[in-house]
Amino acid sequence: MKIAPSEYFARQAALNEVGPEGVARLQAARVTIVGVGGVGCAIAVYLAKAGVGTLRLIDQDIVEPTNLQRLHGISETQLYLPKAEAVREAIVGLHPWVKAEAVVETLRQANAEELLAETDIVFDGLDNFRTRYVLNRYCSTAELPYLFTSSVALQGHVGLFTPPETPCLECALPGVQDGPENACELLGASSSTVGVVGAIAAEEASKFLLGLRSRVQGSILTIDMMGPDFLLTRVTRRDNCPVCRGEVTKMPDEGVAVMLCGARTANVLPKRTLLVDLKAVAQYASETVLASSDSVLVYRLGSHIVSLFQTGRVIVDGVRDQSEALQIAEKVWKQAERASSPRLAGLTRGLDLLLLNSPPP
Ligand SMILES: [Zn+2]
Numbered sequence: 001m002k003i004a005p006s007e008y009f010a011r012q013a014a015l016n017e018v019g020p021e022g023v024a025r026l027q028a029a030r031v032t033i034v035g036v037g038g039v040g041c042a043i044a045v046y047l048a049k050a051g052v053g054t055l056r057l058i059d060q061d062i063v064e065p066t067n068l069q070r071l072h073g074i075s076e077t078q079l080y081l082p083k084a085e086a087v088r089e090a091i092v093g094l095h096p097w098v099k100a101e102a103v104v105e106t107l108r109q110a111n112a113e114e115l116l117a118e119t120d121i122v123f124d125g126l127d128n129f130r131t132r133y134v135l136n137r138y139c140s141t142a143e144l145p146y147l148f149t150s151s152v153a154l155q156g157h158v159g160l161f162t163p164p165e166t167p168c169l170e171c172a173l174p175g176v177q178d179g180p181e182n183a184c185e186l187l188g189a190s191s192s193t194v195g196v197v198g199a200i201a202a203e204e205a206s207k208f209l210l211g212l213r214s215r216v217q218g219s220i221l222t223i224d225m226m227g228p229d230f231l232l233t234r235v236t237r238r239d240n241c242p243v244c245r246g247e248v249t250k251m252p253d254e255g256v257a258v259m260l261c262g263a264r265t266a267n268v269l270p271k272r273t274l275l276v277d278l279k280a281v282a283q284y285a286s287e288t289v290l291a292s293s294d295s296v297l298v299y300r301l302g303s304h305i306v307s308l309f310q311t312g313r314v315i316v317d318g319v320r321d322q323s324e325a326l327q328i329a330e331k332v333w334k335q336a337e338r339a340s341s342p343r344l345a346g347l348t349r350g351l352d353l354l355l356l357n358s359p360p361p
Contacts, residue, residue, distance in 0.1 A: 005097060009051050022210050023051050027097075029209045030054040032119040034107050034135055036087040037061075038070035038189060039149045039156070040125025042198025043205075044087055045072045048095035050206050055091065055098055058115055059084040060106040060267060061260075062291070062298060062307050062315065070191040080291030080298040080307070104295040104309060106267060107131055112138040121145040121205050125198075127184070129176040130258070136161070136169040140243050145208060148220070149201045153187040156197035159220035159235070160204055166218030167237040168244055193225050257322035257329070265317040266325030274312030276336050281308060284339035306332055 005027075006013075013020045029052050033040045036059045044055055061083050063074060071083075073090030084102035091100050107115055112134060116122055122144055126132050132148070139146035140163045148159040148169050161168050200223070204216050215232060222231045242248045257268040278297040282289055288300040298307045306328065307315040314329040 005051075008097075012051060017207075017212055018210065025210060026051045026206060027053040029121075030056070030119050031121055031123065031205065032056040032058065032116055033123040033125050034058045034115075034131070035125035035127065036083050037067065037125060037127060038191065038194030039151050039198045039201070040123065041071045041074070041083075041087050041090075042195050043123050043125060043149070043202045044091050044100075045094075046199055046202035047205065048091050048098045048100075050202065051097075052206075052209075053097075053099060055100045056103060056115075056119065057084045057088050057091075057100060058103040058105060058107060059087075060104065060313070060315070062296060070189055070194050072195075080305075081293050082296050082309075085293060085295065105311070106269065106313065107134055109134050109138070113142075116142070116144065119144065121147060121208060123201060123205065124148045124150075126150075128178045128260070129173070130178055132169065137243055137248050139163075140168045141246075147201055147205055147208075149197050151194045151197045152182065152184050152189065154190050154193050154225040156193055156223040156225075157220055158197060158201050158204060158216055158223070160208065160214060160217045161235075162217060163244060167235045168241065170243045171238045171241045172220055172233075172235040174238070174241070190225065193223070196223060196225065257325045259319075259322060259325075260315070264319055265315060266319050266322060268314045268316065268325050268329035270312035270314075270329075270333065272312075274333075274336075276308065276310050276312055277340055278308065278310055280339045281336050284335060301328065301332065304328060308332055308336065312336075 009023045012018055013023045031047055031052050033043055033055065036044060036057045044057060047055060062080050063078050063083050063086050065079065068074060073094065074086050078086040082104040084104050088100045088102040091098055103115060105111065105115065116138060122135065122139055124132055124135055124147060136146060146161045148161065150157045204214050207214050219232050219234050222233065237244055257266050259266050278292060282292050282297050285299045290298045290300065296307050296309050298305065303318055305317045314332050316325050316328045319325045319328065
């Protein structure tokens with residue numbers, strides 16, 4: 001880049017609350033965003049512009065046509081590619097000084113420690129409480145600052161939880177069930193509302209990283225763009241909150257197949273992590289491929305759109321329930337195996353195929 005960072009960040013450094021030392025502090029900060037949909041993508045953009053040096057972007061999903069309306073810097077050319085990779089590309093393209101890492105994965109209790117390692121603050125840009133609780137519980141135990149956000153229709157929420165100093169998310173919102181009645185497919189999503197939520201969340205994180213006081217710490221800010229109204233609610237610790245009492249040891253069963261936010265779409269995890277040679281499968285399914293990258297192959301299978309990830313994880317749309325999703329995933333795994341089979345090597349000669357194995361232990 002031709003512009004010197006000192007020039008790029010001149011106005012940021014001129015802020016009383018930041019100064020040149022603050023810019024340096026932000027440049028040294030490492031931030032993880034779990035879920036880079038509308039809100040998470042806006043957070044990433046504002047953090048990059050604020051000079052945050054290292055961003056880890058975790059998302060299990062692909063860019064769908066209905067997502068484009070609220071993803072900053074993402075175009076049709078990135079349709080069906082993993083959201084984490086598309087957002088990473090957009091962020092680094094405009095802010096080359098940011099070190100950004102894309103993690104195309106489902107956050108679970110089993111991988112939380114690995115995925116959330118070496119980070120100063122974690123953002124929740126998720127669309128479901130099942131994963132939020134995994135995040136809340138991990139952050140609470142690890143004493144990792146957790147910035148909760150959500151947005152649906154013209155409303156949004158932002159809260160910063162830093163137990164044991166503050167209560168946790170589940171003190172305020174325990175036992176929330178995800179259901180289609182709360183999903184953006186039904187209620188809608190506004191690009192400016194997710195932008196406002198992302199901008200406030202990014203500013204709160206910057207303040208926290210700079211050691212400035214925030215009224216959102218230990219509270220939930222509700223934003224209603226219809227007024228607009230801004231309501232700050234102090235969260236009090238629930239005496240019987242199992243997370244704050246350190247009693248939660250195991251998360252509820254995550255299941256092999258889980259229906260995603262509102263849509264007739266499911267995320268299906270393989271029983272063990274695989275290492276699928278996506279190029280081999282792409283060859284096999286070449287006529288119906290919609291998009292491919294190193295980490296995912298997206299193709300049509302009958303009336304469904306299937307995303308097969310390198311780890312063997314499958315997202316399938318147009319399904320009624322988990323069991324239908326699982327049936328389709330079994331079919332996809334069988335196809336992947338067949339595509340990598342030595343018997344069919346003649347079809348795929350010259351490519352580096354034949355690899356549907358577990359990674360080495
Ligand atoms: Zn709690």
